[in-house]
Amino acid sequence: MSENQGVQSVDRALRLLELLSAHDEGVKLTDLAREAGLATSTVHRLLTTLEMRGFAQAEAGSGRWHVGRRAFEVGSAFTRQHHFVAPALPFLRRLRDRTHETANLGVIEGGEVVTLSQVESREIIRAISPPGGRAPVLCSGMGKAIIASWSDDAIDRLVARYGLRKITARSLFSPEAVQHEIAEVRMRGFAVDDEEYVPGLRCVAAVVWSPQGEAAFAISISGLATRMTPERVTECGGIVCELARELTAKLGGRAP
Amino acid sequence: MSENQGVQSVDRALRLLELLSAHDEGVKLTDLAREAGLATSTVHRLLTTLEMRGFAQAEAGSGRWHVGRRAFEVGSAFTRQHHFVAPALPFLRRLRDRTHETANLGVIEGGEVVTLSQVESREIIRAISPPGGRAPVLCSGMGKAIIASWSDDAIDRLVARYGLRKITARSLFSPEAVQHEIAEVRMRGFAVDDEEYVPGLRCVAAVVWSPQGEAAFAISISGLATRMTPERVTECGGIVCELARELTAKLGGRAP
DNA sequence: GTATACATTCCACGATACGGAAATTTTAGC
DNA sequence: GCTAAAATTTCCGTATCGTGGAATGTATAC
Structure with a gap:
C-alpha cells in the first residue's frame, strides 16, 4: 500500500462508482476499464463486488453498468443529516x-x-x-x-x-x-x-x-x-x- | 479471497457505508468496529480511505463518522436513471x-x-x-x-x-x-x-x-x-x- | 460464417491489507 | 488538576488477498 493513499481496492471501487454516476445512460465494462485505467478482469471483479451489495447493477439485456439502489439508500443518509x-x-x-x-x-x-x-x-x-x-x-x-x-x-x-x-x-x-x-x-x-x-x-x-x-x-x-x-x-x-x-x-x- | 464473496476489503468498506447510513446522528469508530465485527485498526484504515474520496466524513469536534457528500452525489445518479x-x-x-x-x-x-x-x-x-x-x-x-x-x-x-x-x-x-x-x-x-x-x-x-x-x-x-x-x-x-x-x-x- | 469485441474465469506471484501491539490523544470521573 | 479508562492512530511482521495477463466463453458486426 503506497503511502497515504488508503486501501487500493477500496479506492478503485469508489472511483468506479464515481465514474458510473457520471454515466446516466450506463456504461460498458470495457469502456469503464479504459476510463479507469484498469484491467478488465480487475474492473469485473470490483464491479461484481459492488453489485453483490447493491451499489452497482448491470442492466439486463444491454449489460451496461449503473449505480445501484444501495448507493441511493446510503447517499440519502447524507441529506438526512x-x-x-x-x-x-x-x-x-x-x-x-x-x-x-x-x-x-x-x-x-x-x-x-x-x-x-x-x-x-x-x-x-x-x-x-x-x-x-x-x-x-x-x-x-x-x-x-x-x-x-x-x-x-x-x-x-x-x-x-x-x-x-x-x-x-x-x-x-x-x-x-x-x-x-x-x-x-x-x-x-x-x-x-x-x-x-x-x-x-x-x-x-x-x-x-x-x-x-x-x-x-x-x-x-x-x-x-x-x-x-x-x-x-x-x-x-x-x-x-x-x-x-x-x-x-x-x-x-x-x-x- | 474466499469463493464468490468478491473483494474482501471492498465488501467491508461498503458494509461500513451501510452502517454509517443507519446512524443519522453519526457513530464513533470503536462502536462501528464492534458493529462490523472488525478490528479498530482495520475500520480506521477503511474509513480514512472512504474519507479520502468523500464518501465518509468525521465530524469536527465529536469525531463521529457520517456518510459523506460523494455518497450523496453518486447515489443521486440512481434517481436520475x-x-x-x-x-x-x-x-x-x-x-x-x-x-x-x-x-x-x-x-x-x-x-x-x-x-x-x-x-x-x-x-x-x-x-x-x-x-x-x-x-x-x-x-x-x-x-x-x-x-x-x-x-x-x-x-x-x-x-x-x-x-x-x-x-x-x-x-x-x-x-x-x-x-x-x-x-x-x-x-x-x-x-x-x-x-x-x-x-x-x-x-x-x-x-x-x-x-x-x-x-x-x-x-x-x-x-x-x-x-x-x-x-x-x-x-x-x-x-x-x-x-x-x-x-x-x-x-x-x-x-x- | 468469420472476425472482432466484450465479458468472464483462471492462476502464479508479489504486494497489500490485516489485526495485534504500542503509542498517542481524548474523555470521564473525582 | 490529576489519573484512569477509553478511543483513536500508528506501526509492523506475516500470509492472504488482489492483481493483470492469458485463456476461455459469449455477443456483436459485417
Whole structure:
C-alpha cells in the first residue's frame, strides 16, 4: 500500500462508482476499464463486488453498468443529516413559483458547493446542477453567498487552498476580483453567478442563517442568461432574499 | 479471497457505508468496529480511505463518522436513471395537498420496494420510509400495487425466492393470504398496507404504467391508522388512482 | 460464417491489507 | 488538576488477498 493513499481496492471501487454516476445512460465494462485505467478482469471483479451489495447493477439485456439502489439508500443518509432540507422544500417551491425559475438549496463541502435539493421550473434546463451536483465555491452563486458571510482571512485561505478555476471566460480570475465580488455581495445582500460556471446560465443566491448566526446554507434560482437580464436579476435577488429571511425565521435562525 | 464473496476489503468498506447510513446522528469508530465485527485498526484504515474520496466524513469536534457528500452525489445518479422521478413530483405534491398525507413514489428492486421520492405532509411522521428507505414488497402498499399487475406465476416465484416476512401481527403470512390480497388489489384498483410493515401506519398505493403497459412504479400516501379509517382509505384510494392515471397519461404510459 | 469485441474465469506471484501491539490523544470521573 | 479508562492512530511482521495477463466463453458486426 503506497503511502497515504488508503486501501487500493477500496479506492478503485469508489472511483468506479464515481465514474458510473457520471454515466446516466450506463456504461460498458470495457469502456469503464479504459476510463479507469484498469484491467478488465480487475474492473469485473470490483464491479461484481459492488453489485453483490447493491451499489452497482448491470442492466439486463444491454449489460451496461449503473449505480445501484444501495448507493441511493446510503447517499440519502447524507441529506438526512441536514435536517433543514425537508422543511426548506416548501420555500424552494414558493421561490420557483414566484420566479418561474429552478430553485436550489446547497451547502459548502470542501472547496465546492453541493446541491442538496431542487425544485425545477416548467422548463427543464439540463445545464443546471442536479441534486448531488457540485460546483467550485467561487463559480457559484450559492458559494459566493455563503462565503460573503466569512471573514476576509477565511476567504483568503479558501482561495489559497483551492485556487481559482477559470471555467468560463467570466469566472473570477484573481484574488482582487474575488475581494471586489465579495464586497458587491455584501452590499447587495445576494450573490450572482454571472455565467461563471456555465455559459448562458445565471444564478441568484442568498444565505439562510443558523441559530448561531452562521450561514448554514444558501438558496438560489437559476435561469438562462437571455431571460435573466440585469433588471430581472435585481428583481429575483429581492425575492430570493425575502424567502431566505422567511426560511431563516422558520428554522429559528438569525442573521448576525 | 474466499469463493464468490468478491473483494474482501471492498465488501467491508461498503458494509461500513451501510452502517454509517443507519446512524443519522453519526457513530464513533470503536462502536462501528464492534458493529462490523472488525478490528479498530482495520475500520480506521477503511474509513480514512472512504474519507479520502468523500464518501465518509468525521465530524469536527465529536469525531463521529457520517456518510459523506460523494455518497450523496453518486447515489443521486440512481434517481436520475429513473427519468420519471422529476416529472412525477408535481403529482406527488397534488396528492399530498388533496389527502393531507405524506405522498411517496417507489419502485421494486430485488424483493424490496425502494422509496425514490417523497413529499411530506405538514405532520412529519418519522415511521414513514424516507427516500432511500426500503420495505419488503409484500408488506408495502406500493409493492403490492406493482405485483398485482404481474402474472400469478411471477408472484409465486417472488414469494418462493424472498419468502414472507412477518414483521407485524398483520403482515401477510401465507401464500394463500397473498393470493387473496392480490385479488383484492386487482378488484379495487389500489393496494393497502394495513399496518403490515409499521404498526399504526396505513398506506394506499396505485401503479403508474409505462408506455409498454407495464407497472413502472407506484405512488402512495401514508398516514396514521387512527386517521386512516376504512372510509378514508376508500376515499384516498380513489384520489391516488386518479393521480396515478393522470401521471400515466402525462408520461405517455398506458394501462394494459 | 468469420472476425472482432466484450465479458468472464483462471492462476502464479508479489504486494497489500490485516489485526495485534504500542503509542498517542481524548474523555470521564473525582 | 490529576489519573484512569477509553478511543483513536500508528506501526509492523506475516500470509492472504488482489492483481493483470492469458485463456476461455459469449455477443456483436459485417
